Amino acid sequence: MSGATTKGDDEDSIVTVNFKVTESFLDEIDDAWQGRGFNSRSEFIRYTLRDAIEHPTFDRDELVALLEAETDVREGTTMSAEAAREQFGTDE
Numbered sequence: 001m002s003g004a005t006t007k008g009d010d011e012d013s014i015v016t017v018n019f020k021v022t023e024s025f026l027d028e029i030d031d032a033w034q035g036r037g038f039n040s041r042s043e044f045i046r047y048t049l050r051d052a053i054e055h056p057t058f059d060r061d062e063l064v065a066l067l068e069a070e071t072d073v074r075e076g077t078t079m080s081a082e083a084a085r086e087q088f089g090t091d092e
Contacts, residue, residue: 021029033044072078085091
């Protein structure tokens with residue numbers, strides 16, 4: 001998987017950044033990049049950080065809400081759009 005370039009990469013110099021993580025978290029990172037088809041840990045980390053910068057509105061709370069909605073769908077505890085419009089008094 002590529003696409004790890006950033007805007008202006010032709011002009012920007014490469015800088016090394018170091019950070020600390022636990023060994024168990026590093027194992028999770030390694031499992032993630034290898035399982036998702038990235039060529040290296042660095043490529044995966046660059047891609048993940050870039051995604052966080054480019055899409056800052058999608059956060060953990062929104063992910064939790066999506067997972068809860070998926071659970072509702074699977075358990076059949078959702079309501080139809082028509083029922084929601086009636087309950088909340090909105091038009092089509």
